[in-house]
Amino acid sequence: MQALIIESFQQPPSIQTFPDPTSPQDGVVIEVKATGLCRSDWHGWMGHDSDIRLPHVPGHEFSGVIREVGKAVKNWKVGDRVTVPFVCACGICPTCHSGNQQICEDQFQPGFTHWGSFAEYVAVHRAETNLVRLPDEMSFETAASLGCRFATSFRGIVSQGKVSGGQWVAVHGCGGVGLSAIMIASALGATVIAVDISEEKLALAKAAGASFLINGKTSEDIPSTIIELTKGGAQVSVDALGSKITCYNSIASLRKRGKHIQIGLMAGNESNPPIPMHLVIAKELEILGSHGMQAHAYPEMMQLILEGKIAPEKLIGRRISLEQAVESLIAMDTFQENGMVMIDRF
Missing domain, CATH: 3.90.180.10 (Medium-chain alcohol dehydrogenases, catalytic domain)
Known part of the structure; x- marks a missing residue:
């Protein structure tokens, strides 16, 4: 072969x-x-x-x-x-x-x-x-x-995040994992915010079902932008990339008792990200993984x-x-x- x-x-x-x-x-x-x-x-x-x-x-x-x-x-x-x-x-x-x-x-x-x-x-x-x-x-x-990508996102959104209609879902990173998460969350009736630094990928995110687009290159403070847009933060936020920045932003974007889903792999220099644990405690946040x-x-x-x-x-x-x-x-x-x-x- x-x-x-x-x-x-x-x-x-x-x-x-x-x-x-x-x-x-x-x-x-x-x-x-x-x-x-x-x-x-x-x-x-x-x-x-x-x-x-x-x-x-x-x-x-x-x-x-x-x-x-x-x-x-x-x-x-x-x-x-x-x-x-x-x-x-x-x-x-x-x-x-x-x-x-x-x-x-x-x-x-x-x-x-x-x-x-x-x-x-x-x-x-x-x-x-x-x-x-x-x-x-x-x-x-x-x-x-x-x-x-798709199956891991499906389990992350459906089983781990338990996303339902009417919720706000933020997806950080619009590669294969992120686009999958956007499509699935949108199909479940959630309002999806897509975050990326590429206008081309944000256009794909919109086609996949995202209602709001944030370009990380032009937004000075992504968590604050999401909290203002959603009037309190997302119920579910996904790090679909796997970087210290996207992981932190995802957690900081949540409203009280929100869920952060880590799907993007944290490897190499990105393997030990800083976690805003003060927010995890104060807001009673959940941090969940999705591994296939x-x-x-x-x-x-x-x-x-x-x-x-x-x-x-x-x-x-x-x-x-x-x-x-x-x-x-x-x-x-x-x-x-x-x-x-x-x-x-x-």
């Missing part, structure tokens, strides 16, 4: 030929039809993820067709159209038994702990716990776009997509080949992409 391989952190990857993977006894081999290029992949290439062992194939947002099935797998067959959460669970630990497979104690992540989907084929363990069946009418590109979504929770999201209430495919920007992914991966930290980058040619 052809695959994008990282041999040294922060050095250009390359496209090379490798033997096709074989199916684990409890897993499957999936022929990759589409896979997203995410800033998490850039963090991995930079060496920010301690799970990665070189040489390594990244890629964790994907969909495709089962081409081989392990002997212990009973409920899946060759030819099934599937996707998987970016956090794959063991299914037997206490955390999994509580229903929270997204933070499984023995989790594995294709593209991080194992070779991932920037390849023609990818092996997935524990198929019975982790595979998600695709509706026939859902494209592979739509399914791949759910993998990390369980396979068993996908049907609710899938149903909203099939009903046309949310449309993640509209957030896909460029469609590229595996070969083009070499340069696109390196450039992820420039924040020049508008929408999700999708690899759909191998």
